[in-house]
Amino acid sequence: MKKNSGFNTKLVHGGQQPDVLMSVNPPIYQSSTFSFKNADHGAACFAGESDGYIYSRLGNPTVRVLEDAVAALENGAGGIACASGMGAVTTVYLAYLSQGAHIVSTDAVYGASRSVLEKHFSRFGVEASFVDTSQPEQIEAAIRPNTKLLYVETPANPTITITDIALCADIAHKHGLRLVVDNTFCSPYLQKPLDLGADIVLHSITKFINGHADVVGGVIVAKTEADHKLLYNVMTSMGPNMDPHQAFLVIRGLKTLSIRMERAQENAMKIAAWLESHPKVAWVRYPGLKSHPQYDLAQKQQSGAGAMISFGLKGGLKAGKVLMDNVQLAALAVSLGGVETLIQHPASMTHSKVSSEAKLKAGISDDLVRYSVGIEDVEDLIEDLDHALSCITE
Numbered sequence: 001m002k003k004n005s006g007f008n009t010k011l012v013h014g015g016q017q018p019d020v021l022m023s024v025n026p027p028i029y030q031s032s033t034f035s036f037k038n039a040d041h042g043a044a045c046f047a048g049e050s051d052g053y054i055y056s057r058l059g060n061p062t063v064r065v066l067e068d069a070v071a072a073l074e075n076g077a078g079g080i081a082c083a084s085g086m087g088a089v090t091t092v093y094l095a096y097l098s099q100g101a102h103i104v105s106t107d108a109v110y111g112a113s114r115s116v117l118e119k120h121f122s123r124f125g126v127e128a129s130f131v132d133t134s135q136p137e138q139i140e141a142a143i144r145p146n147t148k149l150l151y152v153e154t155p156a157n158p159t160i161t162i163t164d165i166a167l168c169a170d171i172a173h174k175h176g177l178r179l180v181v182d183n184t185f186c187s188p189y190l191q192k193p194l195d196l197g198a199d200i201v202l203h204s205i206t207k208f209i210n211g212h213a214d215v216v217g218g219v220i221v222a223k224t225e226a227d228h229k230l231l232y233n234v235m236t237s238m239g240p241n242m243d244p245h246q247a248f249l250v251i252r253g254l255k256t257l258s259i260r261m262e263r264a265q266e267n268a269m270k271i272a273a274w275l276e277s278h279p280k281v282a283w284v285r286y287p288g289l290k291s292h293p294q295y296d297l298a299q300k301q302q303s304g305a306g307a308m309i310s311f312g313l314k315g316g317l318k319a320g321k322v323l324m325d326n327v328q329l330a331a332l333a334v335s336l337g338g339v340e341t342l343i344q345h346p347a348s349m350t351h352s353k354v355s356s357e358a359k360l361k362a363g364i365s366d367d368l369v370r371y372s373v374g375i376e377d378v379e380d381l382i383e384d385l386d387h388a389l390s391c392i393t394e
């Protein structure tokens with residue numbers, strides 16, 4: 001594959017090296033360790049003077065295919081695959097947040113990305129401020145002399161609030177901070193944070209990149225070789241490394257990212273518009289709707305509106321529960337970004353560990369229902385929602 005190949009060519013062929021047996025797909029190197037040609041070769045591998053593999057926590061050829069593929073899609077210097085999205089998030093926190101350091105983060109981040117800071121990193125003297133990063137003045141006001149990272153999730157989970165990445169890069173760099181973007185909701189198909197000025201991008205690979213609800217995983221891509229080296233060192237020292245079999249499945253899922261994303265967001269646009277005109281629906285948050293507060297920014301920053309919708313019903317949480325209990329095609333389950341449609345209630349599920357006060361401030365209201373649109377026939381999904389909404393009697 002040429003370096004300047006198109007996005008879809010990178011999806012199908014990215015990271016793959018010619019195989020000795022000419023296999024079309026990368027082999028699964030299910031081996032914890034690799035032998036050295038001789039003692040000097042072993043020493044050279046450990047000294048970084050030879051790029052031979054040593055031990056699978058420190059690097060594995062199947063995992064490397066995925067790391068190189070995602071790095072090429074995000075236009076970064078290198079990728080670091082992790083056992084989970086939270087493995088990727090905490091690797092980034094650990095790499096840049098030492099005792100006494102401070103991070104400014106989006107208030108509506110994924111629940112665990114927030115609670116790991118509040119409950120665990122705080123034990124080591126790390127401070128965190130959570131603000132609405134779609135409002136640059138809130139970011140500026142939160143930055144302190146000890147701030148090291150500006151961490152942005154856009155679109156945010158679950159409010160679908162959109163933050164201006166290029167603007168955040170300017171703010172971060174003016175204050176000597178690194179800008180980290182969680183790009184899980186868009187995937188590199190719809191948004192490329194490094195091109196917009198971010199220093200580090202990460203994903204819960206569990207979601208759109210893998211796309212088949214059969215793997216938990218994460219990936220980090222750094223813009224510079226130096227950041228890549230530091231992050232790789234932290235990850236391999238701590239050990240949240242991805243398993244080769246896990247990587248093989250993600251490589252398979254990745255190949256169809258564009259066509260899955262296109263189909264899911266085409267469905268999502270129709271469903272969001274349908275929901276917005278339904279008499280029992282109070283509000284809908286979807287970047288493809290003109291009613292989205294950052295509609296213009298979404299048009300500029302993303303090449304599509306994505307497949308995540310949040311909405312609230314006029315009957316509040318009580319009505320939302322009836323809806324969730326009566327869908328038959330959509331699964332009532334957390335996670336997102338797969339070929340199958342999922343529905344969940346963030347306040348009591350994915351964000352249940354976030355305090356009520358913090359949820360309220362971040363706009364994670366009790367009535368918010370999150371809908372991850374899959375690639376089923378849209379008529380069937382609308383019929384399913386229509387039936388579930390008709391079960392709400394009050």
Ligand code: LCS
Nearest residue numbers: 084085086110184204206217334335350
């Ligand atoms: N970042 C975002 C934006 C996420 O949505 C998640 C998981 C993570 C990071 C962590 O990734 P994981 O370790 O789970 O692979 N989000 C979930 C959700 O909304 N429902 O279940 C998991």
